[in-house]
Amino acid sequence: MSAPVSICLLRTSAIGDVTHVVPLVRTLQQAWPQTTLTWIVGKLERKLVGDLPGVEFITFDKSAGWAGMREVWRTLQGRRFDALLQMQVAMRSNLLSVGIRADRRIGYDRARAKDLHGLVVNERIPARSGEHVLDAIGSFCEPLGLKQTGVRWDIPVSDEARAWAAEQLPGDTPTLLVSPGSSHALRNWRPERYAAAMDHAATRGWRVALVGGPSPAERALADTVLAACKLAPLDLTGKDTLKKLMALLDRAQLLLTPDSGPMHMANAAGTKVLGLHAASNPDRSGPYSDRRWCVDKYDEAARKYLHKPAADIPWGTKIEYPGVMDLIAVDEVIERFDAFAKSQE
Known part of the structure; x- marks a missing residue:
């Protein structure tokens, strides 16, 4: 046509x-x-x-x-x-x-x-x-009359944003960014579990940085995570913009996050994602390009809360029940982190 x-x-x-x-x-x-x-x-x-x-x-x-x-x-x-x-x-x-x-x-x-x-x-x-x-x-x-056969983002990021990110994350130390909050609160993992995973990454020699928006809810969540950490991460919560976050992601190796906007921004930036999925199906809404590093408890959540396997519920069903994210254990996240870290060696 x-x-x-x-x-x-x-x-x-x-x-x-x-x-x-x-x-x-x-x-x-x-x-x-x-x-x-x-x-x-x-x-x-x-x-x-x-x-x-x-x-x-x-x-x-x-x-x-x-x-x-x-x-x-x-x-x-x-x-x-x-x-x-x-x-x-x-x-x-x-x-x-x-x-x-x-x-x-x-x-x-x-x-x-x-x-x-x-x-x-x-x-x-x-x-x-x-x-x-x-x-x-x-x-x-x-x-x-067209068909999308390739996937390309190339979202512009200014030199100013890149310079700011370089000031926050200088050098080439492997970096884990942690974006703990989703706009759907029931998708959030427990703060003490984030802290345990972050402490583990720090003991492995990784630089760990906490990121998030400027809202009171995100600040409160970040403060709770920080209070539970034994090894203090870099706290960038509320300090970035969307473009600055893209620049931070470009300097990081891995993002730990629930199903959220930053997950997909990271994917667009080419940064790998350790996604936390229980309330939502990673095959539908996980990081598009690479889901190898995600923890997937969606089927277990479907069986517990909906009494059916995930294959038997409508595609796209959200299982946003109190406690659903508790199905994701700290050890499972640490295992995925260690697997990713090993792949980088």
Whole structure:
């Protein structure tokens, strides 16, 4: 088919999912370099991807409610796209898409659609189960006649951010970054378990750095982790930005984290991830490129809390129950760390 003149991408959040859109942008740019790409993205998320070359970004401030939607609609007034890729099924995003004019409105298949998604699209991506979220997002180019066969990020990071990261993590000492918090609190591991794993890494001669956002909840979690550590790590909590975190990740060898935005940022940066998975399925939402170093207790969680093996529950089911992350033992995390450390020798 001939190249579209213009495509609008709608995926406003969250950080991890926004990183999954970047390879789709690269696929579209490679196939159709003359096509105008407009991405409607969240205010925070734009700080991570908003400098991707060749893309027009329009910020949606969800905290502004209806005023935020109207601002997006005003910005797009008088414009019509050849295609809208509606990659977010939440009610807010479905309502936002109503004010975006497009000839082709491509959305999720019926099994993955919700919150009246079917009313705002006129085409759907292929129905598939068992896909990683990144592959599902990548399939949005298929109704347009393309196929995402490669995955590339290359998210820009400024020299200033890289210089700051080099000041925090100088030299070439092997470094473990620990990002303990998820936006879903039930995915978080116990602070004392993080501390035990961090102390082990330190005794192995690794530099250990704690990272996290500036929110009171993340500061409180970091303080609890620090209080439990016998060997004090470097505390960078609240000191970085999204771009600075990308630069830190680029200097680190491994990130320890639950299912969270930093997990997917690390994957995009090419940094290996020791992911903690019990509440979510790593095959669906773990680090896309390499899940060898993850601890996977998802099936055990399904059997304990849902009384079925993971193979018998709907793909993408979240098992966010109190105590679910306690299924991950410190020894299991240490075993994965040691295996990774050995692979680096």
